[in-house]
Amino acid sequence: MKNNIKLDGTDRKILEILQRNSNITNAQLAKEIGLSPAPTLERVNKLETSGVIKSYHAVIDPAAVGLGVSTFVMASLKGHNKENISKFITAIKAVDEVVECHHITGSGDFILKIVCADIAAYQQLMLDKVSNIEVVDSLQSMVILSTFKDSKSLPIPG
Amino acid sequence: MKNNIKLDGTDRKILEILQRNSNITNAQLAKEIGLSPAPTLERVNKLETSGVIKSYHAVIDPAAVGLGVSTFVMASLKGHNKENISKFITAIKAVDEVVECHHITGSGDFILKIVCADIAAYQQLMLDKVSNIEVVDSLQSMVILSTFKDSKSLPIPG
DNA sequence: TTTTTGGCCAAATTTTATTTGGAAAACGAA
DNA sequence: TTCGTTTTCCAAATAAAATTTGGCCAAAAA
Numbered sequence: 001m002k003n004n005i006k007l008d009g010t011d012r013k014i015l016e017i018l019q020r021n022s023n024i025t026n027a028q029l030a031k032e033i034g035l036s037p038a039p040t041l042e043r044v045n046k047l048e049t050s051g052v053i054k055s056y057h058a059v060i061d062p063a064a065v066g067l068g069v070s071t072f073v074m075a076s077l078k079g080h081n082k083e084n085i086s087k088f089i090t091a092i093k094a095v096d097e098v099v100e101c102h103h104i105t106g107s108g109d110f111i112l113k114i115v116c117a118d119i120a121a122y123q124q125l126m127l128d129k130v131s132n133i134e135v136v137d138s139l140q141s142m143v144i145l146s147t148f149k150d151s152k153s154l155p156i157p158g
Numbered sequence: 159m160k161n162n163i164k165l166d167g168t169d170r171k172i173l174e175i176l177q178r179n180s181n182i183t184n185a186q187l188a189k190e191i192g193l194s195p196a197p198t199l200e201r202v203n204k205l206e207t208s209g210v211i212k213s214y215h216a217v218i219d220p221a222a223v224g225l226g227v228s229t230f231v232m233a234s235l236k237g238h239n240k241e242n243i244s245k246f247i248t249a250i251k252a253v254d255e256v257v258e259c260h261h262i263t264g265s266g267d268f269i270l271k272i273v274c275a276d277i278a279a280y281q282q283l284m285l286d287k288v289s290n291i292e293v294v295d296s297l298q299s300m301v302i303l304s305t306f307k308d309s310k311s312l313p314i315p316g
Numbered sequence: 317t318t319t320t321t322g323g324c325c326a327a328a329t330t331t332t333a334t335t336t337g338g339a340a341a342a343c344g345a346a
Numbered sequence: 347t348t349c350g351t352t353t354t355c356c357a358a359a360t361a362a363a364a365t366t367t368g369g370c371c372a373a374a375a376a
Contacts, residue, residue, distance in 0.1 A: 007223065015223065018216035022180065026364060036325050041365070043323095052222040057215060057310040058176035064210040065165065065173065066315045072230075072262065072269055089306045096313035104230065106300040111230055117315050142264040148247045152215040155254035157224045157275050184333060197355050199334070 005050040010035065012156050014043055015052070019153040022056045059152065062115060069122050070144040073112040073130070076137045080109065084135040091133040097125050163208040168193065170314050172201055173210070177311040180214045217310065220273060227280050228302040231270040231288070234295045238267065242293040249291040255283055 007015075013033045017024060024032075030040035047053045062070065077084050085103070092101050092112065100113035112130075116122050131139060165173075171191045175182060182190075188198035205211045220228065235242050243261070250259050250270065258271035270288075274280050289297060 005222065012223075015216070015218055019218060021214060022216040023214040025362090027362095035323095037364080038326085038366085039324050050222075051219055054217045054219050055310070056179060056181040057217060058173070058180040059212045059215060059310075060173055060177060060312060060314075061209055061212050062312055064163065064208070065170075065312065067312055070260075072260075093307055096309075096311075098307065099309045099312065100305070101307040102228075102230075102305045103303040104300040105303060106298070111300065115312055140264070142262040142269065145261045145263060147258070147260045149251055149256065149259040151254075151257045152213070152217075153254075154218060154220055154223065154225055154257065154273055156218075183331090185331095193354095194356050195333080196335085196357085200354085 005046070005052055007052070007156075011043060011047065011052075012158075014040070014047065015156055016153065018044070018053065066117055067115050068118050070113065070115045070147075071122065072142045072144070073114055073126075074140040074142075075110040075112060075130075076139075077109050077135050078137045079135070085109075087135050088133060092130075095125070095129045097129075163204070163210060165210070165314075169201060169205065169210075170316075172198070172205065173314055174311065176202070176211065224275055225273050226276050228271065228273045228305075229280065230300045230302070231272060231284075232298045232300075233268040233270060233288075234297075235267050235293050236295045237293070243267075245293050246291060250288075253283070253287045255287075 010033055014029065017029060017032060026037050026041050026044070029044070030037045033040060035043075044053070062068070075088075077088055088110070089101065092098050092110075097114050097116045098112050099115055100111075102111050103109065104111050114122070114125070116125055126139070126141070130136065168191055172187065175187060175190060184195050184199050184202070187202070188195045191198060193201075202211070220226070233246075235246055246268070247259065250256050250268075255272050255274045256270050257273055258269075260269050261267065262269050272280070272283070274283055284297070284299070288294065
């Protein structure tokens with residue numbers, strides 16, 4: 001649903017809270033925004049069906065499940081035409097370890113975020129599943145040494 | 159809690175499902191993993207208190223709330239010493255529009271992800287809040303043209 | 317001014333989470 | 347193997363939460 005929904009201050013409060021913690025009960029949410037549960041729920045439902053809220057997710061600790069290496073990779077393609085881009089995207093979508101893929105301005109064409117177990121697994125992955133893609137020209141990896149901020153909250157404009 | 163928790167196949171199924179959709183009911187989750195609700199809930203609670211599941215979040219559509227510009231920014235600092243890094247991080251953490259900040263290997267020192275309303279707001283933000291930071295040497299922006307993959311699911315190793 | 321609309325609340329109802337007690341399987345030690 | 351211990355599970359009862367309902371009130375439209 002792509003209604004041009006109008007958000008008021010209460011809606012923005014709801015969005016801020018649910019971005020920070022979506023496991024809050026409706027009753028608690030209602031208290032925090034200063035409404036009773038019924039209209040609170042109605043607003044949340046409207047935000048969901050209108051597409052403002054897209055989805056809800058658990059965030060897991062990568063280290064706790066054996067994922068020790070995260071990287072950003074800048075990828076350039078051999079040609080910048082639609083067909084090559086399409087081939088690249090199709091190939092990338094099939095790789096679970098590639099958790100993000102953005103088309104960007106600047107020297108590279110794409111930036112990827114990749115998560116895997118360790119450096120050995122990373123090397124194997126790049127060789128087998130990324131360098132491999134025929135339309136890929138060059139790749140430049142940046143390994144994440146540590147993450148200082150990873151906010152799940154977008155800054156909703158006033 | 160940082161117990162060295164052992165995950166079995168059922169735990170991994172739970173994590174996969176909750177990463178994809180954390181709004182599922184416990185009863186439905188139980189059905190999908192092939193257990194009854196009681197042990198399912200017990201497992202989820204254990205995953206939460208052991209720190210494997212860190213948090214739960216709603217994801218909102220940036221465009222729907224008036225956020226039209228997302229970028230990655232590579233930032234180099236004037237010196238790579240602890241004090242400068244610390245100053246940079248403190249400054250960056252105070253900027254809501256900077257949703258991610260990672261220390262990386264390679265030419266730049268940090269990569270940031272920034273989200274804001276439009277190019278004008280982005281320029282203003284960079285001038286006022288980022289270029290400004292005294293320890294910042296150089297900045298290179300990459301504007302996201304489109305996003306083809308933004309998975310909220312980490313690939314949990316078998 | 318009257319009507320309509322939208323947003324709200326309190327309370328009833330339905331659904332879901334959570335607890336409980338105990339059965340079966342898995343495991344370890346003797 | 348055998349006995350005790352621990353772990354994991356289930357069904358059913360209970361508690362908590364979501365959701366629906368009906369109606370009130372205020373703001374906007376006619």
